[in-house]
Amino acid sequence: MSNLRRGFKTWCENAAASYRRDLALSRASPLDPLALARHLRIVVWAPEEIPGIKNDVLFHLTVTDPDSWDAVTIQSNGITAIILNSAPDIGRRNNSLAHELSHIILEHEPAHIFHTPDGHLMMNEYNAVHEEEANCLSSTLLLPREALLQAVRRGLSDSAMAQHFGVSPQLLKMRRNITGVDRQMAYSRG
């Protein structure tokens, strides 16, 4: 069962349209989450770009265990930064970045905050409701209903659509289901 409050999905669609307006994009355009991060003045670092990162930590994140993490948000001295794993493919990277941005946009308080030895705050645990909200907002930001509908009407294949919007095939499938775009198309074809 969904934990999303009434009207939340519509709020997400409106946010997706409004950020596209801010970035001078049409409502049906793909949204690069890196551009959104810049717009929100959030720094995005690959592991090797983290100031002062120690070699053994970098080695662990990128060589020993690159599959164990996607992205993490840190706050330090009034700066919010997202560390994004460079290893996964573009669809998963975009999803991870949009997900972290969504927690920030929604002003979610993390359930657990970790202090790194040098005094930064690391946040990567949220409650289940916040996770569901962040998933809803991030998938809508990347693939708003209207953009999806236009792409389906143009007859693009699933793989062409996923590539166009920079999303994973799984996210595309989920959005096709949740938005009811396929039902609408079947109905309009009679």
Ligand SMILES: [Zn+2]
């Ligand atoms: Zn999350």
